[in-house]
Amino acid sequence: MTITMTPPPLPPQPQPPQGPAPAGPRRPSSTVVAVIAIALGAVLILGTVATSAFAAVRGGGAVRTQTFHVDADGISGYDVDVSAADLTIIYGDVEDAQLNVEGSPDDWRFERDEDELSIRTDRGWFGSGWDFFGPEAGDRAVLTLPAALERYGLNTSLSLSAGSITADGSFGELEVDLSAGAIDLSGTAFELDVDVSAGRTSLDLAGVREADVQVSAGAVDGRLRRAPDALTVDVSAGRVNLALPDETYAVTSDVSAGGFDNRLDTAATAPRTIAVSVSAGEVVLRPVR
Numbered sequence: 001m002t003i004t005m006t007p008p009p010l011p012p013q014p015q016p017p018q019g020p021a022p023a024g025p026r027r028p029s030s031t032v033v034a035v036i037a038i039a040l041g042a043v044l045i046l047g048t049v050a051t052s053a054f055a056a057v058r059g060g061g062a063v064r065t066q067t068f069h070v071d072a073d074g075i076s077g078y079d080v081d082v083s084a085a086d087l088t089i090i091y092g093d094v095e096d097a098q099l100n101v102e103g104s105p106d107d108w109r110f111e112r113d114e115d116e117l118s119i120r121t122d123r124g125w126f127g128s129g130w131d132f133f134g135p136e137a138g139d140r141a142v143l144t145l146p147a148a149l150e151r152y153g154l155n156t157s158l159s160l161s162a163g164s165i166t167a168d169g170s171f172g173e174l175e176v177d178l179s180a181g182a183i184d185l186s187g188t189a190f191e192l193d194v195d196v197s198a199g200r201t202s203l204d205l206a207g208v209r210e211a212d213v214q215v216s217a218g219a220v221d222g223r224l225r226r227a228p229d230a231l232t233v234d235v236s237a238g239r240v241n242l243a244l245p246d247e248t249y250a251v252t253s254d255v256s257a258g259g260f261d262n263r264l265d266t267a268a269t270a271p272r273t274i275a276v277s278v279s280a281g282e283v284v285l286r287p288v289r
Contacts, residue, residue, distance in 0.1 A: 066105035077155030078117035089167035103139030
């Protein structure tokens with residue numbers, strides 16, 4: 001009898017640790033994305049630092065309220081030139097002219113020059129109403145004139161480069177220069193001169209004898225409650241939409257591009273004249289019935 005002996009199996013031998021598989025070549029698109037991400041991150045960091053520095057220079061952006069007073073006795077008009085602000089002009093029960101500013105009063109100048117009031121904003125680079133990423137909220141201001149002056153029809157000049165102006169009252173010669181924002185006017189005026197290069201002007205005025213409206217971009221809308229003796233409209237881009245009393249007018253037009261929609265009654269011999277020039281944009285004249 002033969003017995004065969006089988007030796008036991010050998011234990012498993014330890015294997016040396018294996019490192020990660022070698023990385024393949026980096027794709028160019030991944031490199032581009034990484035570079036863009038780093039660049040954007042740097043811009044955001046710089047923007048945050050810059051904005052914080054601007055805020056520190058401007059006093060942390062604190063909102064303050066201040067009221068200015070100027071003697072208005074004997075004035076014949078006022079001149080407004082503001083930017084990055086919302087200004088309301090009213091007549092009220094006050095003895096002198098008052099300007100109440102909420103926001104950055106130090107940026108405002110309220111003075112009298114002989115028989116004219118001057119209201120303007122004087123903003124440097126840090127106080128222009130803009131931060132690194134876009135516009136800040138503008139100041140809010142109210143100009144209150146003595147009610148006794150309303151019957152005189154003060155000559156008024158309004159210039160706005162951003163924000164809004166709202167005025168209701170009696171005007172003499174009314175001049176409007178709008179480069180951005182919105183101006184809303186109501187009341188009475190003797191003469192009207194509007195120049196809009198951007199933005200919107202809304203009118204609801206009585207008593208206007210002569211009006212000159214120029215629009216290079218933007219819009220003028222509204223109504224004149226008195227039939228003007230002479231109206232000139234010049235549009236190079238944008239829109240003018242005016243309602244006039246239902247009278248007969250002598251209308252002439254020069255349209256090289258755009259459109260002119262005249263819904264008024266016309267006659268070549270009418271004493272009231274309207275001259276329209278359109279090089280781009282649209283003019284609509286319609287009657288108030």
